[in-house]
Each structure stands twice: as structure tokens, then as C-alpha cells.
Amino acid sequence: MKVGFIGLGNVGGKLAGSLLRNGMDLSVHDLNDSFVADFVSRGAKDGSSPAQLMQDCDAVITCLPSPAACDAVVSEMLPHVGPGKIWMEMSTTDASEVKRLGALVLAAGGEAVDCPVSGGCHRADTGNISIYAGCTRATFDKVLPILTHMGRRILHVGEIGNSSTLKVMTNYLATANLITVCEALTVMKAAGMDLGMTYEAIAMSSGTSFVHETESQLILSGSRDVNFTMDLVQKDIGLFQKIADDHGVPLEISPMIIDIMSDGQKRYGVRAQSDRIIERLEEATGLSIQAPGFPQELIDDEPEERGYEVVVRR
Known part of the structure; x- marks a missing residue:
């Protein structure tokens, strides 16, 4: 073709x-x-x-x-x-x-x-x-x-249309993960934990996630450049909130995430990298959420293979 x-x-x-x-x-x-x-x-x-x-x-x-x-x-x-x-x-x-x-x-x-x-x-x-x-x-x-x-x-x-509905849902989950990872890393730093050790403790635990195993590395390296900006985050989580509103689902966490990202945009710019949301907590606590040994950019080290269809469980 x-x-x-x-x-x-x-x-x-x-x-x-x-x-x-x-x-x-x-x-x-x-x-x-x-x-x-x-x-x-x-x-x-x-x-x-x-x-x-x-x-x-x-x-x-x-x-x-x-x-x-x-x-x-x-x-x-x-x-x-x-x-x-x-x-x-x-x-x-x-x-x-x-x-x-x-x-x-x-x-x-x-x-x-x-x-x-x-x-x-x-x-x-x-x-x-x-x-x-x-x-x-x-x-x-x-x-x-x-x-x-x-x-x-x-x-x-x-x-x-189903794809777009599912996609904004997954981006909402990713943003929720990002916010909680920022909070977890900051609390551990305040409690005196080594952040490199903290990263590994999360990665090997039931609390890990795709966001932690990728974006936490960019937060800790200080790069904070995930190639995804706050305006795009706001678009996606706003679309997810609209789906919930249209179907009468009274969400509690979603409005808080929208407010947090809105504050991040006011502080750092509408098109600031989404990982810079950690800086709200750094400013509030005076702590630096960085650690040596983490990369400035994400590299996919999985070998490239021809894709395949995922079969839905029925």
C-alpha cells in the first residue's frame, strides 16, 4: 500500500x-x-x-x-x-x-x-x-x-471513536501516576531516604508503574523533558473529565489533578514539560528531588519486532 x-x-x-x-x-x-x-x-x-x-x-x-x-x-x-x-x-x-x-x-x-x-x-x-x-x-x-x-x-x-475514549482514559491514569510519584519521591526525600534507593524500591514493588519506570528517571536526573507538555496533559485529562461529566460519574481525584496541572501551567508556562510538576513540591519544601546515575533522556532498549494484534479476553 x-x-x-x-x-x-x-x-x-x-x-x-x-x-x-x-x-x-x-x-x-x-x-x-x-x-x-x-x-x-x-x-x-x-x-x-x-x-x-x-x-x-x-x-x-x-x-x-x-x-x-x-x-x-x-x-x-x-x-x-x-x-x-x-x-x-x-x-x-x-x-x-x-x-x-x-x-x-x-x-x-x-x-x-x-x-x-x-x-x-x-x-x-x-x-x-x-x-x-x-x-x-x-x-x-x-x-x-x-x-x-x-x-x-x-x-x-x-x-x-472508542480508541479516543480509551486513550484519554489511559492518559488520565498516567497523569495520576505522575502526581503520586512526585509526592512519593518528595516524602521519601523529606524522610531522609536515598532517592536512588527509593527509585529501586518502588520499581520492584506493587507500587511501580510505567510512569515511575520512565518519568521518575527524568525527574531524578533533573532533565524533566519527557516530550509531553502540560497543555497536552490538560487537553487529555479535560477530555476524560468531560466523559465522566457526560455520563454523570462524580469523580473526586480528576478535578484535583486538573487544578494541580493548571497551577503548574501558571508557574512554569502553558507548554512546560509535564514532569516539571515536581517543581511545585520542590518549591514548597525546599528539597531537591534529584539523584545521580539517571539518564537525561529515555531510550527504548527493547529490540524492535514486528507488531501483533492483542486478542481481547471474552
Whole structure:
């Protein structure tokens, strides 16, 4: 299949890189010409525009920073959608919006897939990230070979929109993990515990998590650069809160997390790295939550392998 990719930013550039590295026939587009030039230098084609990509490719993937950007791109592609054309949305967006755009693609005779990723930029870079795919089973079978070049674990989640709902839920959990990890590390430092030892104690315990085993390292090294900014966190946890509100679920922790992240944005900037939320506690206590021996950036040391479909327990 000929694949187009629109949006070569932090995550999109890494996902598109996995397609290129694994020999896919790839054309790319981004508003940043230097991103496109880099891909062309490595063997991709310059896709020129969203409209041209939809004309030239069997499947066009979008990985964009906002629902508004996605709406603009899909609107440009829509006149060229028809039978045999597939739109694959890999952004984290509102489920109702991806359903609306997906319905337009389907009405034009094409197919639509809602397929956001989870697992961090370092895993997106190696093809080891996880992907949720919302679409018909027939469409899923068509795009699975593409998805398995970008991700390790691929989960078919039913109709379009389900992926976005699940994705904001997982990002809510990750943010809750980040807040509690910050509190745990700060309390242990205040209690006189060595932070390197504390890291290992958590990692080998029932209290560990993906967030601890990745983001805690960036907190302790002082890097605090996880390639995910507070505005993106706020978007995702806000979407999760909206789902809860729409279904009448009276959450207690979620509003507190939103308030904590809002305060972090006021202190450090709307687009500050999310791991800088630890600095609220450092300022409140006068403690430095750092330790030697931790990396400045996350590296995925798992070998790259072709992905596979995760089968749901029934």
C-alpha cells in the first residue's frame, strides 16, 4: 500500500520514521518544510499537500496537535476520498470529533480508522509503542500491516471513536501516576531516604508503574523533558473529565489533578514539560528531588519486532 503521513512532530515524526525504516512506500507532509526535507533525504516522497496525498495514496495517516488542525486537513482531503481510500487518525482527540470526521469519510465512500498510540515518544521511535484501532473488522484487517510497522501491540477496539475514549482514559491514569510519584519521591526525600534507593524500591514493588519506570528517571536526573507538555496533559485529562461529566460519574481525584496541572501551567508556562510538576513540591519544601546515575533522556532498549494484534479476553 502507498501510505501518506501528515504531521511530523514529536510523535508523528517517530511513527512515520518507523514506516520508512521498515520499507513502506511513504509520502509525507508537514507545515515545517525542514521536517519534510529530512524525510525526503531518507527516501520518502514529498506529499505536497493533504489533497495530493489523498489522491496519490491508499491510506493517509494524520497525527496533528489539535482537533481544529485535523478538521482543516480532513476538509482538504475529503473531495478526493472514495472507494479504496483510508483515513487513519493517530492524534489524541475528542471521540465525538473523530466520529464526525469519520462519518464524512465514510459518506464519501472511504474508510476511517481511529488509531491513537500509547507508551511514550521513546517507544514511538522504535516501533514498540501500543496502538488502539477503532474501525470495522474489515478495515482493521486492511490496515493491520501498516500498524504493525509502527507499534508492538495493536488492539482492535470496535467502532471509530472508542480508541479516543480509551486513550484519554489511559492518559488520565498516567497523569495520576505522575502526581503520586512526585509526592512519593518528595516524602521519601523529606524522610531522609536515598532517592536512588527509593527509585529501586518502588520499581520492584506493587507500587511501580510505567510512569515511575520512565518519568521518575527524568525527574531524578533533573532533565524533566519527557516530550509531553502540560497543555497536552490538560487537553487529555479535560477530555476524560468531560466523559465522566457526560455520563454523570462524580469523580473526586480528576478535578484535583486538573487544578494541580493548571497551577503548574501558571508557574512554569502553558507548554512546560509535564514532569516539571515536581517543581511545585520542590518549591514548597525546599528539597531537591534529584539523584545521580539517571539518564537525561529515555531510550527504548527493547529490540524492535514486528507488531501483533492483542486478542481481547471474552
